[in-house]
Amino acid sequence: MRKQAATRQSDVLNVLRTHGKPMSAYDILDKMKVAEPELAPPTVYRALSALTDQGRAHKLESIKAFVPCRCAHEASVPVLAICDACGAVEEHDGTPLLSQLDQISTQSAFNASRHIVEIHGQCRDCSTS
Structure with a gap:
């Protein structure tokens, strides 16, 4: 069963929010595989790409990890x-x-x-x- 992209993004964002520390894409995948063993890495990467493009998550370039956005900063840094x-x-x-x-x-x-x-x-x- 394929989930909608928005639902998948929500799932990834929930994992990030629940964990509380920066997570790599594979850390997120491991957490999500508990409920969905067939889940593949590209699915998580697509969701993370969309979330970062939307400003709902941030990629920590220096440590190759992600965190949820906690501020409202549409035209900010x-x-x-x-x-x-x-x-x-x-x-x-x-x-x-x-x-x-x-x-x-x-x-x-x-x-x-x-x-x-x-x-x-x-x-x-x-x-x-």
Whole structure:
């Protein structure tokens, strides 16, 4: 039985929200295979691609993982603070950065299609431990 794309995206987003930490596509696939053993990787990749295009999930390029979007930032820049110790990700609204990033792109005649800022370090809990 084939699920509709919107339903599949919802399933993937629910797995991301439930897990609470960044997940690779294969981590998501493993969780979903419990209920659907026949599920194939392309199905998860298509859902993740659609979710990131819609801004409902973010791909953490530096660690090849995904997190659900937790902010409303249609014309903004998600700033994702990634804890290298525990893997927690905090999402911040980077609206003030957008004009500066656009200016940098314009200076080099670069046509940016999206902006994502990743900051690596330690979260408050890990830095005080």
